[in-house]
Amino acid sequence: MLVKNQKPKLPVLIFLIILLTAMSIPIFAHHQEGQAYDLLEEVYTVYELADANKYEAAREQLNQIKTALNTGHLSLSEEKLAYVLDVTENTIRHLESSIENHELKMDKVLAFVLMMESAKNPNSEMVVKWENQLTDQITNGLQSESRELQTEFYQVMDFYSIIYPAIKIKQDTKVWSQLDEQFINLNQIQNEEDMLHALNVMLQTFETLETPVDKQKDDDASLAWLIFTVGGVIVFTLFYVGFRKYKGEKKEKKIKKVDDL
Incomplete structure (x- = not known):
């Protein structure tokens, strides 16, 4: 760690x-x-x-x-x-x-x-x-x-x-669970390559959240787009970090096999 x-x-x-x-x-x-x-x-x-x-x-x-x-x-x-x-x-x-x-x-x-x-x-x-x-x-x-x-x-x-x-x-409470999930996952990142990706994810999220609050309240389409976009960023983050973890575990298994020879 x-x-x-x-x-x-x-x-x-x-x-x-x-x-x-x-x-x-x-x-x-x-x-x-x-x-x-x-x-x-x-x-x-x-x-x-x-x-x-x-x-x-x-x-x-x-x-x-x-x-x-x-x-x-x-x-x-x-x-x-x-x-x-x-x-x-x-x-x-x-x-x-x-x-x-x-x-x-x-x-x-x-x-x-x-x-x-x-x-x-x-x-x-x-x-x-x-x-x-x-x-x-x-x-x-x-x-x-x-x-x-x-x-x-x-x-x-x-x-x-x-x-x-x-x-x-x-923000609208409908996106709270997604924002919380993203926040938790960002705090768990430790690998430097993942950090670089995470910064891009954060920047993209903030650009999405810059939609004026009044418009979000009055426009259901804007809210739906916000949920979809932030959710998509989170899913991509989870997939990316999960894939990195999978590659790391796979590499460790290969190293272990070589050590056992």
Whole structure:
């Protein structure tokens, strides 16, 4: 099993830059929905508390957010609300962990913040900037030298893990199982050749998911095409990785036969 190379950790720094940029736009000051404004304010309070190593206070804030979610402060379908609550509870568990370091805890908090931004506004400027950053990371990975590919791939997966809940929450729930399956399979890739293929798969998936959310809701044909395309990418990924595994096992058997002679 490959071990991740040591690499500079960028998500927290990038988040701070994007956050400061977003805060320069008076999107909250003129918001007419007081409840939604309060909810997002509480969400960012969680980030500030966790960043200051005040994990217990951050957990208390998350519990208050759970109460707000359960009392109608965010308009979502039942399935999407259940997912938001699950991610919120998962964030609490990570903040309670005595094993995870500050960096890992903050990754989970960032994922929570971005998800809440996306749940409130699928076209959130902050989420879009993170998606663009992820696309740039994928492109860098595809253009990297062979010796840098492993580092680039794991950095992409770090970014993807953080923004995945935000991407998932704004998609139609009909494609969730396919997105989850693809995400799991991408995280299991270890061979460098498979990593290169996986980056191409991810880029293709994001291009497919770029269909405006409003159009996906209003156009059944667009939704059907999205399901077909993402599903096709996943099937191809499974086939490709499975075939690679088959070839590897077959090669091992040949080597064993030679050794037994």
